[in-house]
Amino acid sequence: xxxxxxxxxxxxxxxxxxxxxxxxxxxxxxxxxxxxxxxxxxxxxxxxxxxxxxxxxxxxxxxxxxxxxxxxxxxxxxxxxxxxxxxxxxxxxxxxxxxxxxxxxxxxxxxxxxxxxxxxxxxxxxxxxxxxxxxxxxxxxxxxxxxxxxxxxxxxxxxxxxxxxxxxxxxxxxxxxxxxxxxxxxxxxxxxxxxxxxxxxxxxxxxxxxxxxxxxxxxxxxxxxxxxxxxxxxxxxxxxxxxxxxxxxxxxxxxxxxxxxxxxxxxxxxxxxxxxxxxxxxxxxxxxxxxxxxxxxxxxxxxxxxxxxx
Ligand code: TXA
Ligand code: MG
Numbered sequence: 001x002x003x004x005x006x007x008x009x010x011x012x013x014x015x016x017x018x019x020x021x022x023x024x025x026x027x028x029x030x031x032x033x034x035x036x037x038x039x040x041x042x043x044x045x046x047x048x049x050x051x052x053x054x055x056x057x058x059x060x061x062x063x064x065x066x067x068x069x070x071x072x073x074x075x076x077x078x079x080x081x082x083x084x085x086x087x088x089x090x091x092x093x094x095x096x097x098x099x100x101x102x103x104x105x106x107x108x109x110x111x112x113x114x115x116x117x118x119x120x121x122x123x124x125x126x127x128x129x130x131x132x133x134x135x136x137x138x139x140x141x142x143x144x145x146x147x148x149x150x151x152x153x154x155x156x157x158x159x160x161x162x163x164x165x166x167x168x169x170x171x172x173x174x175x176x177x178x179x180x181x182x183x184x185x186x187x188x189x190x191x192x193x194x195x196x197x198x199x200x201x202x203x204x205x206x207x208x209x210x211x212x213x214x215x216x217x218x219x220x221x222x223x224x225x226x227x228x229x230x231x232x233x234x235x236x237x238x239x240x241x242x243x244x245x246x247x248x249x250x251x252x253x254x255x256x257x258x259x260x261x262x263x264x265x266x267x268x269x270x271x272x273x274x275x276x277x278x279x280x281x282x283x284x285x286x287x288x289x290x291x292x293x294x295x296x297x298x299x300x301x302x303x304x305x306x307x308x309x310x
Contacts, residue, residue, distance in 0.1 A: 018168065028165075033175065039052055044138065071085075077120060083190055091202075099118070099183060100120060144169075148228055182200070191213070235284075247285060264294050
């Protein structure tokens, strides 16, 4: 079914220019951000956005995050109430997505799945910044994995899932953060919609109060699919000792260790790549307990979904 051959673009002026041209022409281009690789399309082009859903095999009721290079661009697409501006000031560019009231006609309706809000993000990765400025339009981009699978943190991961389905991947090496962005909504007050690469504690410190926790049975709630980020292997959590395959954390014997030093930032950056590596080797992956603080909350969220029954 391979209808296009996927170009692998180097992180050069030429690679960026080619990627930007392809996006402007309505093609799909995967690109690096500091969190994970995104599968980008022009957010104002309905055909291009529809192609994302096809490439990912994703249920179309799930709305997409739009990427722009700076707050000035963001302000042309969404309303930015004062609390949102404060968070933007503190954490953009960075691993934070804000869900805000969308301005009429700002993006194609497929991007928001008909919701009155838009999820928007300003990535810090220099290549993403250059690509967004060169393409000069809002870029819709979910994580560049097939729906339900582990998010890609290298260009090779993208190729493993999307080769032949997308026009190009811009290769920026491994992602520094390694977990998707933290998503905050404002309906009515600041609410954590998805734990991610910006620790909840950092957002709460900037706000000066705790975030509301999100609870919903609505299908367009973020990450509402229990099974997600899933390897083919079965995943068993909170295992400290086993004769089988163990993904470790901290000082312990293990097949691979997310961070022997017990550093959650290092663990987050390694998580998806190590899950993929162990998935090649075994049918059951045991995973050591991860402290539920800071980035550990987002790591545990992804691990629970990886372990959920399918
Ligand atoms: O780090 C990231 O956020 C990566 C990079 C590529 O930016 N993107 C990413 O996108 O993780 P995706 O599509 O895999 O996850 C987006 C999440 C989904 O769970 C979706 O439901 C939620 O954002 N979302 C998007 N628009 C929304 C909206 N208007 N209201 C509530 N949730 C929304
Ligand atoms: Mg995703």
